[in-house]
Amino acid sequence: MTIDAFLLSRIQFAFTISFHIVFPAFTIGLSAYIATLLGLWIKTGDDKFHLLARFWTKIFAVSFAMGVVSGIVLSYQFGTNWSRFSSAVGNVIGPLIGYEVLTAFFLEASFLGVMLFGWKRVPPWLHCLSAFIVAGGTALSGFWILSANSWMQFPAGHEMRNGIAYPVDWVQIVFNPTFPLRFMHMMTAAYLTTAFVVLATGARHLVAGKNVESAKTMVRMAILMIAITAPTQAVIGDFHGRDTAKYQPAKLAAIEAHWDSSKPGALVLFAWPDEEAGINRFEISIPGLASLVTHGSMDALFKGLNDFAPRDRPPVKIPFFAFRLMVGIGLLMIAFGWVGAWLWYRGKVFEERRWLWLAQYTWPLGFTAILSGWFVTEVGRQPWLATGVIRSVDAVSPVTTLQVAISLALFFCVYSVVFTAGILLINRLIDKGPDQTMTKDPPEQPSKRSLKAVQGEASALFGDGSPGDDKIQPAI
Numbered sequence: 001m002t003i004d005a006f007l008l009s010r011i012q013f014a015f016t017i018s019f020h021i022v023f024p025a026f027t028i029g030l031s032a033y034i035a036t037l038l039g040l041w042i043k044t045g046d047d048k049f050h051l052l053a054r055f056w057t058k059i060f061a062v063s064f065a066m067g068v069v070s071g072i073v074l075s076y077q078f079g080t081n082w083s084r085f086s087s088a089v090g091n092v093i094g095p096l097i098g099y100e101v102l103t104a105f106f107l108e109a110s111f112l113g114v115m116l117f118g119w120k121r122v123p124p125w126l127h128c129l130s131a132f133i134v135a136g137g138t139a140l141s142g143f144w145i146l147s148a149n150s151w152m153q154f155p156a157g158h159e160m161r162n163g164i165a166y167p168v169d170w171v172q173i174v175f176n177p178t179f180p181l182r183f184m185h186m187m188t189a190a191y192l193t194t195a196f197v198v199l200a201t202g203a204r205h206l207v208a209g210k211n212v213e214s215a216k217t218m219v220r221m222a223i224l225m226i227a228i229t230a231p232t233q234a235v236i237g238d239f240h241g242r243d244t245a246k247y248q249p250a251k252l253a254a255i256e257a258h259w260d261s262s263k264p265g266a267l268v269l270f271a272w273p274d275e276e277a278g279i280n281r282f283e284i285s286i287p288g289l290a291s292l293v294t295h296g297s298m299d300a301l302f303k304g305l306n307d308f309a310p311r312d313r314p315p316v317k318i319p320f321f322a323f324r325l326m327v328g329i330g331l332l333m334i335a336f337g338w339v340g341a342w343l344w345y346r347g348k349v350f351e352e353r354r355w356l357w358l359a360q361y362t363w364p365l366g367f368t369a370i371l372s373g374w375f376v377t378e379v380g381r382q383p384w385l386a387t388g389v390i391r392s393v394d395a396v397s398p399v400t401t402l403q404v405a406i407s408l409a410l411f412f413c414v415y416s417v418v419f420t421a422g423i424l425l426i427n428r429l430i431d432k433g434p435d436q437t438m439t440k441d442p443p444e445q446p447s448k449r450s451l452k453a454v455q456g457e458a459s460a461l462f463g464d465g466s467p468g469d470d471k472i473q474p475a476i
Contacts, residue, residue: 008404024065029194031135038128055434085395100144110135150179193366195225203359211433226337251380259305265290328374
């Protein structure tokens with residue numbers, strides 16, 4: 001393996017995006033959870049939902065800030081490390097990223113201030129509405145990012161002129177063939193990840209014997225989410241695998257370590273893929289099962305790695321092992337959620353100390369599964385940066401190995417300090433738990449107020465149309 005600017009640029013991008021992706025995924029799920037808590041508070045008037053919403057909003061603020069900081073770095077790398085990629089596909093990728101900023105990030109930023117600092121400063125309904133808008137903004141952000149990345153997996157709606165992609169049909173570009181299932185798969189992963197963080201936090205407090213009522217609420221809500229979402233994710237993943245078989249056969253062959261297309265694909269449980277010899281060593285497999293899962297028949301034939309020229313094959317080991325780690329974690333999630341649901345049904349979920357003790361350590365599961373899936377997606381697309389448009393090796397900037405090595409070392413040092421501090425702060429907030437003193441001065445119960453009172457608050461904010469109501473009232 002030659003250590004050059006190309007290899008180091010790939011390592012640098014993988015390093016920075018691995019740090020970045022976990023925070024947007026977490027905030028997508030966490031913003032939806034906070035909006036749900038505030039919605040339940042508005043509906044029921046129960047202060048426990050308001051208390052939990054304030055608690056998780058603090059954690060959301062830190063996570064959101066870390067996601068923004070790490071995301072800025074990624075955009076700069078398109079110019080510093082991958083300028084030829086920007087030249088080749090910038091006409092397509094640039095607008096998609098721009099739409100993410102204009103429609104999603106600005107929407108989040110506009111209402112994030114109300115969500116973070118609007119406690120007791122704006123009416124409850126407006127604060128709840130801002131939380132739902134922020135949740136929608138984070139989901140919309142995921143929409144555009146996944147659309148851009150899916151286009152790189154299977155480009156559509158463009159034409160090539162002198163090695164440069166030009167948009168022809170924006171509907172085909174945005175809703176390219178691999179996008180819908182990839183978007184659903186990623187969003188479900190984000191919600192699952194947050195659910196396990198909430199579950200682990202609640203279990204951690206119950207084991208420690210503190211914040212008991214809040215912890216029980218967290219555990220119940222997390223179990224319900226996991227028990228429903230985890231098996232749903234498995235179904236989405238199965239359909240996504242069939243999409244991969246159709247649109248990215250080389251990636252599928254790498255995932256399954258399938259070499260010989262003259263034989264049905266075996267589901268390889270374990271092996272050590274030997275890329276030089278074109279075989280699997282120490283293989284443990286179930287004959288025909290990969291063909292059944294991806295093509296609907298145990299006798300179905302599909303392309304093996306040997307059908308692709310060596311220069312057109314993706315690396316095998318990383319997608320092969322990362323995929324199995326992702327699937328293994330997914331099965332563990334389903335099992336854990338269903339066991340929790342069964343204990344809840346029997347009324348023993350809070351008495352089963354062994355399950356609670358394990359649950360407090362489940363928070364890394366979602367993050368690990370997301371990173372594993374991302375490595376499968378990105379490494380499995382190689383050697384193409386945008387399939388059929390530009391190869392990764394042709395997209396790197398004309399920079400020296402030393403320059404990239406220095407920037408990579410600096411990234412490592414800065415990230416080690418900044419993200420360690422951020423994660424320690426989040427852990428400290430989680431360990432502290434909800435601020436129970438807030439219940440001493442609870443906000444007005446929204447469910448007990450009349451429609452006239454709510455309308456009065458809206459009039460105080462925006463006016464009732466009478467003269468002089470062209471500005472926000474001093475009461476705010």
